[in-house]
Amino acid sequence: xxxxxxxxxxxxxxxxxxxxxxxxxxxxxxxxxxxxxxxxxxxxxxxxxxxxxxxxxxxxxxxxxxxxxxxxxxxxxxxxxxxxxxxxxxxxxxxxxxxxxxxxxxxxxxxxxxxxxxxxxxxxxxxxxxxxxxxxxxxxxxxxxxxxxxxxxxxxxxxxxxxxxxxxxxxxxxxxxxxxxxxxxxxxxxxxxxxxxxxxxxxxxxxxxxxxxxxxxxxxxxxxxxxxxxxxxxxxxxxxxxxxxxxxxxxxxxxxxxxxxxxxxxxxxxxxxxxxxxxxxxxxxxxxxxxxxxxxxxxxxxxxxxxxxxxxxxxxxxxxxxxxxxxxxxxxxxxxxxxxxxxxxxxxxxxxxxxxxxxxxxxxxxxxxxxxxxxxxxxxxxxxxxxxxxxxxxxxxxxxxxxxxxxxxxxxxxxxxxxxxxxxxxxxxxxxxxxxxxxxxxxxxxxxxxxxxxxxxxxxxxxxxxxxxxxxxxxxxxxxxxxxxxxxxxxxxxxxxxxxxxxxxxxxxxxxxxxxxxxxxxxxxxxxxxxxxxxxxxxxxxxxxxxxxxxxxxxxxxxxxxxxxxxxxxxxxxxxxxxxxxxxxxxxxxxxxxxxxxxxxxxxxxxxxxxxxxxxxxxxxxxxxxxxxxxxxxxxxxxxxxxxxxxxxxxxxxxxxxxxxxxxxxxxxxxxxxxxxxxxxxxxxxxxxxxxx
Numbered sequence: 220x221x222x223x224x225x226x227x228x229x230x231x232x233x234x235x236x237x238x239x240x241x242x243x244x245x246x247x248x249x250x251x252x253x254x255x256x257x258x259x260x261x262x263x264x265x266x267x268x269x270x271x272x273x274x275x276x277x278x279x280x281x282x283x284x285x286x287x288x289x290x291x292x293x294x295x296x297x298x299x300x301x302x303x304x305x306x307x308x309x310x311x312x313x314x315x316x317x318x319x320x321x322x323x324x325x326x327x328x329x330x331x332x333x334x335x336x337x338x339x340x341x342x343x344x345x346x347x348x349x350x351x352x353x354x355x356x357x358x359x360x361x362x363x364x365x366x367x368x369x370x371x372x373x374x375x376x377x378x379x380x381x382x383x384x385x386x387x388x389x390x391x392x393x394x395x396x397x398x399x400x401x402x403x404x405x406x407x408x409x410x411x412x413x414x415x416x417x418x419x420x421x422x423x424x425x426x427x428x429x430x431x432x433x434x435x436x437x438x439x440x441x442x443x444x445x446x447x448x449x450x451x452x453x454x455x456x457x458x459x460x461x462x463x464x465x466x467x468x469x470x471x472x473x474x475x476x477x478x479x480x481x482x483x484x485x486x487x488x489x490x491x492x493x494x495x496x497x498x499x500x501x502x503x504x505x506x507x508x509x510x511x512x513x514x515x516x517x518x519x520x521x522x523x524x525x526x527x528x529x530x531x532x533x534x535x536x537x538x539x540x541x542x543x544x545x546x547x548x549x550x551x552x553x554x555x556x557x558x559x560x561x562x563x564x565x566x567x568x569x570x571x572x573x574x575x576x577x578x579x580x581x582x583x584x585x586x587x588x589x590x591x592x593x594x595x596x597x598x599x600x601x602x603x604x605x606x607x608x609x610x611x612x613x614x615x616x617x618x619x620x621x622x623x624x625x626x627x628x629x630x631x632x633x634x635x636x637x638x639x640x641x642x643x644x645x646x647x648x649x650x651x652x653x654x655x656x657x658x659x660x661x662x663x664x665x666x667x668x669x670x671x672x673x674x675x676x677x678x679x680x681x682x683x684x685x686x687x688x689x690x691x692x693x694x695x696x697x698x699x700x701x702x703x704x705x706x707x708x709x710x711x712x713x714x715x716x717x718x719x720x721x722x723x724x725x726x727x728x729x730x731x732x733x734x735x736x737x738x739x740x741x742x743x744x745x746x747x748x749x750x751x752x753x754x755x756x757x758x759x760x761x762x763x764x765x766x767x768x769x770x771x772x773x774x775x776x777x778x779x780x781x782x783x784x785x786x787x788x789x790x791x792x793x794x795x796x797x798x799x800x801x802x803x804x805x806x807x808x809x810x811x812x813x814x815x816x817x818x819x820x821x822x823x824x825x826x827x828x829x830x831x832x833x834x835x836x837x838x839x840x841x842x843x844x845x846x847x848x849x850x851x852x853x854x855x856x857x858x859x860x861x862x863x864x865x866x867x868x869x870x871x872x873x874x875x876x877x878x879x880x881x882x883x884x885x886x887x888x889x890x891x892x893x894x895x896x897x898x899x900x901x902x903x904x905x906x907x908x909x910x911x912x
Contacts, residue, residue, distance in 0.1 A: 221272075224265050232290050241820070244726050252520035255738050258723025259527065270373050274299035279309060286315055304331075372438040377749035379433075379470075380444040381781060386435055386478060389444065390465075396777060397469045399662070403686050403776050412468045419466040424456045425473065427531065430466070431748070432456065435476040442478065446745075449529035457486045469773065521734055528741035535733040537869040549855065552593055555585050558678045559671065559852070560898055561623040561631070562604050564597070569618050572606030576890070581605050583847070584894045586854020609894050614901050623678070624905045631674055632909070636683025639673065641910050644790040644800065650906065652676075654685065661685060662778035663701035665692075666790065666800065670902035671851055671895070672697050686776050693772045696853035698759025700790075701775060702800035707784055721812045725834075727820040731875055736868045739815045739836060744769045746812060750780040754803035755813055761843040762805070764853060764861055765813050779803050814839045817875065834875035836868050838885060842878050846885030850895040 230242040247254055264270050272295060277288060279302055292300060304327055312321060322330065374380045380389050404412070415430070425432055432447040434455045447455040456464075459475040460483035466473050477483070524530070556562040576584075578598050584605060593601075600621060607617045619625035626632075640651045644666075650673045652665040665685055667673055672692070681688045692699050721742055725731075747755060747766050753774040755766035779787060779802050788804035805813070815836030823830045843849055848857050867873055876884065 220265060223260070227261060227266060228291060229284075229287070232287055235290075243724050244820075247726070253524060253734065254723060254725055254729070255735060256520035256524055258721070259524070261723060262721055267373070272298040274301065276301045276303055278303045278305065280305040280307065285313070289315060289319060292319060370439075372441055372443055374443055375445050377745045378444040378446060379472075379750065386442040386444075386476060390474075393467060393470075397467070399777060400469050400773060405690075408773070415471055416466070416468045419468065419473075422461060422464075424453045427529075430471045430473055432473045432475065434459075435474065435478070442476065444474070447475070448527070450526055450531075460484050460486060524734060524738055528738050530734070530737045530741060534737050535869070537866045552582070552585065552587055553597065555587065556601060556604075557623070558675050559585065560604075560608065561629075561674065561678070562601065563621050563623050563626065563629070565600055565618070565620040567620060569600070569603055569620060571603055572610065574610065575602050575606040576609070578602060580890060583856070584850065584891050586848065586850050586852075586856040586891070605894060608897060608901075609890065611897060611901060614904055617901070624674075624901065630680065631677045631905070635677055635680075637685065637688075639906070639910055641906065643793040646793065648903070649790065652682075652685065652688065654683065662776070663703055663802075664800070665689060666700040666702050666802070667698075669697070669851060669899055670906050671899045672699070673906060674902045675852075689775055690772060693756055693763070693767075693775060696759050696763040696767070696857075697851065698757065698763070700757055700788075700800075700802040701778055702790060702802040703779055703783075704798050705784075705801055706798045707801075721808070722815065722817050724831075725817045725819045729817075729819060729875075731873050732871065733869050733873075736815075736836060736873065743813060743815075746809065750774075750782070751786070751803060751805075751809070753777075753780065754805045754809075757803065758805060758840070760840060760849060760853075761837055762810065762813055762840060764857070765837060810839065811835075813837075815875075819875070832877050834877055835881075836873075836875065837864065838876075838881035839878060842881040842885065845882060845892070847889050847891045848885055850891050851899070 230240075233240045234242060243254075243257060246252075246257060275291075275298065277285060277300060279285065288300065291298070302321065308327060308331075309324060312323060371383045374382050374384070379393075381392075384392070419430065427449055432449075432452050432455060433444050434447050435442040436445050455475055459477065460480060462480040463477055463483045463485075464473055464475055465479055550558065553564075578601070581598075581601050604617070604621050611617050614622070614624050617625070623629035623631055636655075638651075638653045638655055640653070642649055642651060647668055650667045650670060652667070652673075654661055663685065665688060676682065676688060676691075679691070681691050689699070689701060722739060743765065746752060747769040752766060752770050755762045756770070756772065756775050757763070758766075783801050783803055786803075786806070787801050790800035790802075792799070810816075811833075816833050816839070817835070818831050819834045821830040821832050838846070848854070848860060
């Protein structure tokens with residue numbers, strides 16, 4: 220692994236020096252492997268800076284990679300690097316080593332004289348790394364995670380186990396969190412969970428669509444929680460006895476752990492006594508196989524991808540996506556136009572506005588098909604209402620007879636069962652929904668930027684329970700935050716992998732296939748089922764819709780995750796210090812993963828630099844935000860488009876699109892977004908005038 224890590228670092232270093240050095244394409248051509256296989260290598264433990272490394276020795280006089288030393292330390296700042304100066308002292312230390320604060324020539328002489336005078340003592344002790352003698356000021360000397368134990372192995376990403384958390388602490392924490400989940404559980408959710416419990420009591424190995432399975436791997440005396448992989452469920456399952464399997468009905472997960480019953484007997488024990496049982500997955504190749512195409516056959520990179528990501532052949536067909544849809548919220552047209560826009564049927568005729576949209580445009584404003592049950596008179600009233608609305612600058616520009624904001628007896632004029640306040644946070648106006656003080660402690664408060672969404676909450680009479688409000692917002696993919704108030708300072712950000720390491724790079728004119736999309740879905744699922752997956756649900760829009768295919772809303776109700784103070788967003792009141800609001804937020808890399816972003820070569824050059832562009836399976840939030848489909852909530856039109864896109868992505872003719880291409884294909888009716896923006900503006904004016912509750 221060290222050789223592979225060093226090789227890829229060398230390739231990246233050379234690529235930085237010479238942008239024409241297209242090493243990935245050369246590797247793919249020579250090895251004939253699937254591009255995602257190489258991307259997985261780059262995203263693996265090979266380049267994970269959190270994995271402890273033994274260290275390295277650099278021979279000053281003979282190493283051809285000495286100039287590369289600063290880059291190694293930049294990528295792996297915690298690896299001990301030892302410099303062997305050799306028998307001859309250098310005339311001077313090169314300038315490129317000065318940022319590392321390596322010893323000067325005079326200091327080296329002093330060190331050598333000390334070594335010679337105490338040779339017998341020092342010879343039996345390992346030398347100290349150069350960085351220990353002269354710390355690098357550009358590299359933080361403090362760990363980014365709690366320094367409980369430097370010997371604790373790194374936990375598996377997205378496994379749910381926290382760093383430095385042993386198996387007992389893990390189960391204690393899960394039990395406490397499940398107790399909180401039970402307190403907030405709806406009757407419907409409890410019935411569904413009971414059904415999962417009934418299925419689990421049968422003791423059968425979970426199927427492809429069943430519960431997830433994790434096993435606790437002994438790593439030098441420490442148990443680390445690892446995903447079993449669906450193709451390996453039966454093999455892992457049978458290595459543990461019934462009482463060594465524990466089911467979590469809230470998360471629909473099994474834990475296989477010998478410590479649950481140390482003297483328990485496995486269901487089945489293989490007669491193979493060789494160590495390293497996992498080795499049977501590794502194929503053996505003949506020495507003369509260099510010319511084989513490693514992207515074909517049972518031992519190919521494609522087969523390896525399917526095994527690693529638990530992909531089956533039936534998952535590579537468009538038909539497999541038919542089951543990915545979620546329950547769609549469908550409102551009648553006359554209900555939707557009231558809840559979202561405040562339209563009330565007029566009690567007397569209203570004069571026509573200067574510009575009246577067609578009825579099919581009105582339907583697009585709300586993202587629905589035309590409703591045959593709407594009468595001609597209702598159609599005329601709706602068209603007149605939106606004619607006034609799309610030209611309005613103030614609330615008074617819309618006739619009071621069919622606008623609830625101008626009707627004193629309308630629902631929006633009465634205080635709800637919770638508090639609404641308005642605060643400037645991070646340069647934007649936010650509306651804060653919180654319980655009344657007498658209602659006691661809650662796990663979070665709700666933050667929204669859309670005044671139209673706040674009015675919809677009032678019109679639909681959601682609440683006063685914040686969990687209930689959050690559930691309704693999630694069903695409609697409306698963006699919001701579940702924040703906690705705290706005066707804590709931000710912790711050091713965790714170390715992250717470089718951009719585009721998940722899905723990787725692709726060569727010019729690359730044509731994706733169903734395996735590419737299935738692998739993307741597997742990586743999405745792995746991330747979304749981690750504690751950070753809730754941030755995607757809160758993001759709303761296209762990100763929330765993608766997330767709803769993989770995770771339940773329950774994760775949101777628990778409030779911000781454990782690492783919110785290091786990787787979350789801090790909402791600070793403009794011009795003030797002190798208590799702030801905190802919630803989870805996706806990083807750019809996580810957004811790229813969820814949207815399925817690849818870095819693809821264009822085949823064009825800008826001088827000596829190879830031009831690259833970002834192509835994706837789904838539009839990124841910036842492109843979605845400016846599309847005609849985005850009217851502030853997930854509509855029937857949005858769902859129809861999404862299901863069609865899923866089918867396209869699983870076909871052999873799938874096409875990845877750039878941001879500009881997405882903007883062009885998602886234009887639809889641009890007036891839809893203008894009407895939505897006007898609606899939000901008028902809603903904001905209304906809330907600003909009445910928030911005194």
